[in-house]
Amino acid sequence: MPNDIKNKILQKPFSRRALLKGGALGLASLALPVGNADASIWEAFFQKHFKEMNDDEIQAVIKRMEKEYGEEYGLNFNIKNTKPLPGTLFGYGLDVSRCIGCRRCVYACVKENNQSMQPQIQWITVLRFKKGEKWVSSLEESEVYYAPPEVPEEGHFYMPVQCQQCENPPCVKVCPTQATWKERDGIIVIDYNWCIGCRYCMAACPYGARHFNWGKPNRAKQEYNAETHYLGNRPRYKGVVEKCTFCIQRTRENPGRYPACVEICPVGARKFGNLLDPDSEIRYCIENKRVFRLKEDLNTSPKFYYFFAT
Amino acid sequence: MQKTHTALFLTLFVFFLLPKVSSARNEIPEFFVSPPPFSEGIFPCSNYHKDMEANTNRRELSYHEDIKLKHFEGWCFDCHNPNDRDKLRLASGKVIPFTESYYLCGQCHGDIFRDWKAGVHGRRTGQWNGKKEYRLCVSCHWPHEPRFRPLEPLPPPVNPEDNKYKKVTPDQIPLNPLNNISDKLR
Numbered sequence: 001m002p003n004d005i006k007n008k009i010l011q012k013p014f015s016r017r018a019l020l021k022g023g024a025l026g027l028a029s030l031a032l033p034v035g036n037a038d039a040s041i042w043e044a045f046f047q048k049h050f051k052e053m054n055d056d057e058i059q060a061v062i063k064r065m066e067k068e069y070g071e072e073y074g075l076n077f078n079i080k081n082t083k084p085l086p087g088t089l090f091g092y093g094l095d096v097s098r099c100i101g102c103r104r105c106v107y108a109c110v111k112e113n114n115q116s117m118q119p120q121i122q123w124i125t126v127l128r129f130k131k132g133e134k135w136v137s138s139l140e141e142s143e144v145y146y147a148p149p150e151v152p153e154e155g156h157f158y159m160p161v162q163c164q165q166c167e168n169p170p171c172v173k174v175c176p177t178q179a180t181w182k183e184r185d186g187i188i189v190i191d192y193n194w195c196i197g198c199r200y201c202m203a204a205c206p207y208g209a210r211h212f213n214w215g216k217p218n219r220a221k222q223e224y225n226a227e228t229h230y231l232g233n234r235p236r237y238k239g240v241v242e243k244c245t246f247c248i249q250r251t252r253e254n255p256g257r258y259p260a261c262v263e264i265c266p267v268g269a270r271k272f273g274n275l276l277d278p279d280s281e282i283r284y285c286i287e288n289k290r291v292f293r294l295k296e297d298l299n300t301s302p303k304f305y306y307f308f309a310t
Numbered sequence: 311m312q313k314t315h316t317a318l319f320l321t322l323f324v325f326f327l328l329p330k331v332s333s334a335r336n337e338i339p340e341f342f343v344s345p346p347p348f349s350e351g352i353f354p355c356s357n358y359h360k361d362m363e364a365n366t367n368r369r370e371l372s373y374h375e376d377i378k379l380k381h382f383e384g385w386c387f388d389c390h391n392p393n394d395r396d397k398l399r400l401a402s403g404k405v406i407p408f409t410e411s412y413y414l415c416g417q418c419h420g421d422i423f424r425d426w427k428a429g430v431h432g433r434r435t436g437q438w439n440g441k442k443e444y445r446l447c448v449s450c451h452w453p454h455e456p457r458f459r460p461l462e463p464l465p466p467p468v469n470p471e472d473n474k475y476k477k478v479t480p481d482q483i484p485l486n487p488l489n490n491i492s493d494k495l496r
Contacts, residue, residue: 085439093430103464107488118476118483120468144467150460218483255440266450267458268433280438281429289430309425 040064049178050191050231055081062230069235073224080229082252084185090246090303091186091282092259093271093291094160097308101126101151101158105261105270109162112247112260113233114225116217123211123244124162124261131155136294162261163188163209163244164294164302171201171210180241186275186303187246189231197239206295207302210243246272275303285309343444346408353408355395364392380455382418389414389453415447464488 014022043064048057062079069077106124115121127142129135135142139161152158169188172180179194180201202210216238228234229249236242247259251272257263262270273280282305285291289307346353368385371377379385391399398406398414406413416423425431429442432450436443450458464487 095430100458100461101463102461103466104488106467107464107486111486111488117486118478119473122467125467145469147463147466149462151463152460218478218480220480220483220485223486251438255437258435258438263435265433266461268431268450271430271434273438277439281434284428284430288428309430 040068044193047193049194051178051181058230065230065234073221073235075221075224075226077224077226077228077234079234080227080249081231082229082248084183084187085252085254085256087274087276088185089275090165090251091273091275091280091286092165092246092304093273093282093285094304094306095269095271095309096157096159096306097310098267098269099126099158099160100267101128101146101153101156102266104264104266105160108260108264109244111223112225112250113245114217114219114228114235115242116213116215116219116236117223118218119213119215121211121213121217121242123209123242124160125208126158126160128153128156128158131157135159136292159306161207161209161294162304164207164300164304165244165246167301167303168299170204170206170298170300174200174204176200183231185252187231187248187252188243189245189248190241190243191231192234192236192240192242195240197241199241201241206298206300210241212241213238343409343446344449346411346446347449348408353396359395366392377454380457381453409446411453412447415453462491464491 043061047061050058053061058081062081066077066079069075069079103126106122106126109115109123110117113123115123125144127139127144128146129142133141142159146153146156165186165188167182167186169182172182172188175181176198177194177196179192179196180188180190182188197212199212202212213236217236224235225233227249229245229252232245232248247257247261250257251259258272259270262272271281271285273282275282277283285307286305289309291305291307293302293305364387366387371386387399388401389398391397391405394405396408398408398411400406400414401417404413412423412426422431426444426447429444432447433445434442447453452459
């Protein structure tokens with residue numbers, strides 16, 4: 001090759017690296033919502049991680065969200081950011097010997113927590129087992145779609161499963177964006193604005209407690225619950241994961257109400273309280289009843305205690 | 311010497327240990343208890359029973375024929391008070407109002423009475439760290455036939471297979487089936 005041509009090639013205007021860098025930046029800039037002039041979209045795009053924001057920044061985010069939700073749903077949403085109560089570690093008790101499988105809890109939860117009705121998302125799944133068959137070790141063999149005229153059915157028993165609020169939560173470990181974490185009062189929460197929908201947490205959860213919004217959540221407008229918490233029941237987006245939060249918007253108050261599923265249970269099988277309070281109902285159950293936790297061998301250490309009162 | 315020791319121990323026991331044992335979750339909590347679920351117009355019973363003389367013989371009743379006792383081998387005056395029909399009567403002879411009927415149930419079901427007082431038996435509403443709302447035993451168990459009555463279950467979840475690619479318009483979004491059931495069964 002003649003020397004002058006060779007020199008021309010070597011003196012090329014862009015190095016290979018610069019070209020790749022520039023190209024990547026250019027492509028990335030296409031992903032930015034440049035065409036959309038709405039300021040709130042920019043703000044949402046550059047929103048910081050929830051734990052890195054101070055109270056003022058969180059309030060600004062909440063204000064923006066209330067406006068967005070208001071425009072979308074035609075309702076005045078109130079989004080709280082109540083902090084964990086000091087000296088509180090929430091625990092839940094479920095009396096397997098009393099549950100009759102009526103599914104009132106499932107729909108009270110849906111009513112309270114703004115889940116999508118179409119496509120359907122429910123945070124509580126009631127499992128039905130035949131008496132005398134293998135159960136705790138093989139949840140897959142249970143029946144979920146049972147629909148008899150009346151419950152309880154002869155020869156069966158029921159076990160509702162929802163988020164077990166593990167002390168050692170596998171879902172939190174796998175989240176690549178740290179969009180889900182354990183709060184000081186023991187509740188595992190999700191920031192729906194940081195969830196990227198990879199569903200690793202769903203694969204990691206041994207209880208099937210997490211649910212994915214495959215489509216845009218739909219719900220009749222009049223059925224929305226406008227009293228919400230940022231980390232709880234505020235309306236979700238398509239492509240994010242959601243789960244039970246022990247009704248964080250109700251319970252994280254002083255005085256705070258019982259979760260919706262506890263209040264509705266017609267047989268009183270559901271118990272809720274502070275594990276650090278020796279006089280609480282949940283402590284009475286643990287101290288006086290036969291108690292077990294689901295899939296204890298996995299070392300997830302749930303704060304959801306199944307017990308037998310009789 | 312030994313006598314002094316025994317006396318000292320007894321004093322200690324009476325003053326320090328006994329109160330601890332007796333106070334532990336034994337009292338009736340001072341929480342709101344819902345009123346007894348009387349059939350409409352049936353209370354006060356003295357409206358009808360005022361001029362009737364109490365017949366304490368066991369017999370088939372000509373009134374209250376809807377009540378078939380499926381509870382224990384007893385009859386009306388094991389719980390109802392023949393001298394004052396607006397009250398109930400314990401086995402000890404103590405007369406209690408209908409609003410405190412849990413004492414009556416607790417005579418036989420002591421273990422459940424204990425759990426109920428601790429808040430573990432029965433439905434509970436209110437605040438987990440504040441005012442709690444208890445229900446009377448008879449709010450859920452009809453005392454003459456106390457077995458909990460079966461309920462109609464709410465619909466099962468949709469099988470994802472049946473729901474694939476289904477698009478709906480806003481008026482086709484299903485409503486919460488909880489709205490269709492009466493308050494009592496909620």
